[in-house]
Amino acid sequence: MIPALALAATLLVAPVATPAAPALTWRDCATPQTAQRLQCAELDVPGATLRLARLPALDPAGRIGSLLVNPGGPGGSGADVVGYGGLGLATPEFAELNQRFDIIGFDPRGVGGSTPAVTCGPVHDPAVSRFPADDAGYARLAAHNRDVGLGCRGPRDVDTATVAEDVERIRLAIGEERISWLGASYGTEIGALYAARHPQHVRAMVLDGAVDHALPMRRAVLDAAAATEDALLRFARWCAGSCGDDVLARYDALMTTGAPSAQLGRHATPEELAAGVYSHLYFPQLWPRLADALRAAPADASALTSAMPFGSAEYPAYRAVGCQDFPSPFTGPADLRRTADRVREAAPHSWRYSEFWDFASGCLGWPVPAANPPHAEPVRGAPPILVVGGEHDPATPLTWARSLAARIERSVLLTYAEDGHTGVYNSACARSHEAAYLISGTPGTTPQTRSLPCQKG
Template identity: 60%
Template sequence: MKLVAAALLLLPLLTVPASPALQWTPCATRPEPTARCAHVDVPLDRTRPEAGTARLALAELPATDPAHRIGSLLINPGGPGGSGVGYVQFGGFSGPEFAQLRQHFDLVGFDPRGVWFSTPKITCDPAKLYDPAVNRYPATEAEYAALLAHNRAAGEDCLAKTGPMLGQADTQSAAEDVESIRVALGEPKISWLGVSYGTELGAVYASKHPDHVRAMVLDGAVDHARPLRQAIIEEAAATEDSLVRFASWCEGSAECALHGVDVLRYYDDLVARGAYSSALGRTATGDELSSGVYGFLASRSQWPDLGRALAAAGGDHPDSAALTQVASFFSPIYGAYRAIGCQDFPSPFTGLADLRVTAGLVRAVAPHSWRYSEFWDFTSGCAGWPVPAKNPPQPSPVHGAPPILVVGGTHDPATPLAWARGLADSIDGSVLLTRTDDGHTGLDNSPCARAEEVKYLVSGITPGPGKVCS
């Protein structure tokens, strides 16, 4: 997720036709001068060949030690809506800890169907997709009807601008695209590094094509089999935990701009009244401020920046631009994020009363951070969405794959540790690596987890059971 194990509808297995060899062309960037790019054409709808094709964008960093090349390692950096092409081209593997991966693998990033440089691209009018005047926690029938009407109109706008791809952007379809990429690469098996949403996509692929997996890391695990109401509450609690931990650090650390301040009280006051944002040219809402704070919580290294952003938003000359610039509602991938989210995580609410019960539980477990969490954004935003969901949550165990490494964090604000445990339990022979530090995903926050992931991807040998990175 940035969000965020996958379930499959019980469809018959489909044979993937042979793909022509990829035509790689140089696409060097300053961070990655050896990058090269290609594309793969896939069926838009595999049940209706007449529906046409989609084109997937790929970028690759060839192995630096061809004599000891293991194969292709595919990366999905999350979202839904994140760009694997951008991750590979612009330094996602630039750190020294990835030297072994660069030696032994062709590192392949791809943009899933509908995303970034793949075509057709999911396209929505941002002004129609998000309206700060719409209450995402409706208290009356009129407010609930307004939320449904807004979401329906937003979805219809996306459908008009995107076309049939909007209804084919589910993770099952994207997983079959991964198989098409494997065939085009000419690899009998692929290795996989998936973070956040990339864990859902990877788990779907492993459940459908276990014989074509060599090794797979699922870091920041999404358990797609989880009942949605349960997932909403668990994630809200995880976001609250991260905010409380940040506040505790901030109050006691001279590194924080709000050192010595009651940070939770300060935060509550700020989001309750809103704060002017020069980036928006207006007063930002509590939802927008809360979403911005959530964006900073994803990385422990950004906590000092979060302290400065909060101090600026409530200072003598208030400006919350640093917060609103990272709020999810204004992200360039928000249209794809919403559209794919509504395919995989449709709203479970049967009406206002049902929604309000869940909203009350969210506020109970997240008394400070309740205004924004990703699963509330999905489920409130998908209420009334006009495109039927192809991939709603349901169990999908993985059998017959080699040992898979699942990574979860005790203080991850986006993907609770319970999700990693649930996903690991659904994968035969998997090993769970637990990290006790802060932030979303071990890849982005834990040197220990990164080292274990690299070691496993190269060797194929998982860490011992019960391994903890503290």
């Protein structure tokens, strides 16, 4: 096995020729916990073997084709999503998708059950702040990240441009002339890049919780910080009316002192606690649990630290892939501190954690140049694509959906008012529009209108 991060990659700037892939051999792989019709397969791609899972269409006579899904990340397992009914696949709004499509999820190279997997030493060190106060702290952060990168192992070329070509290899292996795509969050980046490079092989595509890869990192950092702050304030207003508590005051107090965590076996830092809170903002269904966690945190913050992303199994892949796509923009300690000051202005409460600061600070000192740094690749020649954005998404701001849609010829923008990250997880209205579009292949409006609203409630 070669060191995944010891080899520099070349930025792909034009469509590449993808060699034919062998046909897949599907086998039954259902367990008592998964869908009973679940099938699995493996596909060899250059430098890796991808794990795939499929739910064959329940109505073979009415089958439309194959719907590929990706739940986001980087590092999310599409095979597990299909097997366990994630990404809204078990909701009433998506029932007809199960009838009309072979639904296929895959683990991108380095992720989940694909081999070899990305493995790293400890990515997170609580003693190394992502907001270094001085030059020495900046040097510690850069050295830590460099050591992490040098210690990672796994497949080469884990950037999203390579993953998009793996999607084309999957299309060839399943024998479809055109595929449909449902991507959430980071899955929108994969989908948009695939559509830019293989528009003739797209039948329909939903990009929900859009990531606009054309945005410069500094802009993305500030946008993401502001979106996280908005979500935290909306949670606080909800709790003032629904749980009778000033959770924002509780949050701010924790940010000054940290808190003990039995789960960690030590005192949790404010940055760790902020990350644990952030994870709860994705789903309003978790807000009551978050309120309870904040009340309990001064005595034991385990409910928060158990939710922070740093300890998750997918975090090494999240960092390794992320640094290939979202490199640090900082030119030195003073530059980082200036940007950090702007983040504090955009997010006076929640500034200690947002995802694009995690990329910007976590990729500082990364030992391999980014293979797929932010750049624009307009989509032309594809059928109308449905781009979905939420007014109060804590991770992918609505402005990103708007700017991405502007770069996709004939795209339609669907907006929803509910809280939480992505419509597919948080809006029945969005799911209904997405399902109708994926089945019909038309987004329900004319290219001249180019927008659809979901009303809350």
